[in-house]
Amino acid sequence: MRIVVNGQDREVPSGTTLGGLMELLKVDPRRVVVEFNREIINRSSWEEHVSRELKEGDALELVQLVGGG
């Protein structure tokens, strides 16, 4: 199925969970902020969300703090 991560389309196996996606993308969830369909997932509650299943068309943003003024 197709989901959108950071503005780009990606094909992932159907049934992929939020935790599974992080593994797929090789992203340490402790080092990013995850926004799932416009809902921010706080790190403190990350464990409650790892098994959430993604569905076609879901949009995620994985952001971090970078250099800026």
Next chain:
Amino acid sequence: MDDKLIIAGREFSNRLMVGTGKYATMDLMSRSLEAAEAEIVTMAVRRMNLDEPGESLLEHIDLNRYTILPNTAGATTAEEAVRLARLARAAGLSDMIKLEVIPDPATLLPDVIGTLEATRILVREGFVVLPYTTDDPIIAAKLEDAGAATVMPLASYIGSGRGFGDPARISLIIERAGVPVVVDAGLGVPSDASMAMELGASAVLINTAIARAENPPLMAEAMKLGVRAGRLAFSAGRIPKLERASASSPKEGVVK
């Protein structure tokens, strides 16, 4: 001398805030922050590069030493700024936000109406809001009324290094403000930073003038001294400007 900068009840000793953008290398950045003796450093929120993750800037910033001030750079509307602020807070490092609502890439001037709207929303959500604004004292007062923890008027365009367009307008903001005034944007050299402090600003924020100097850590040190000199001069109280000369040596006892 006990001369603290207090923002929303938090105390800081150094009045030079430093941005972390535009450095050629991470090493130059961390050495510059150190040379500036910065306590508050700004950062931006961006999408992670999933194809080439690269080094994280945070690995080069000692979080025990620096207070992170995330910004909403990239936001062109109040709504986008609020979203970025929430994402920044979710990173778990700070509830302070340097609010920027900038619709025009050519001037990078702030949309003050959008900034005011976003300030109201973010203050309600418990953020400590430091809005970037123009040098308009009316808007500065409205931002303060909306609950901004500081106001951050520009000296001139972001990254321009042009120094002050009209210092009298910054003076007016300082005179009327009940919150710290942080001069942000457009400072080029230590004399600009010193001038901001001589006018009575509570702090300055500098990024480009340090990051893009030929020797950034050296410029960071120079800026630190400029800020310190200006602050000391402000505290010391300057002499009034006179129309004519006033001799420094005694008028009496001149050998004729």
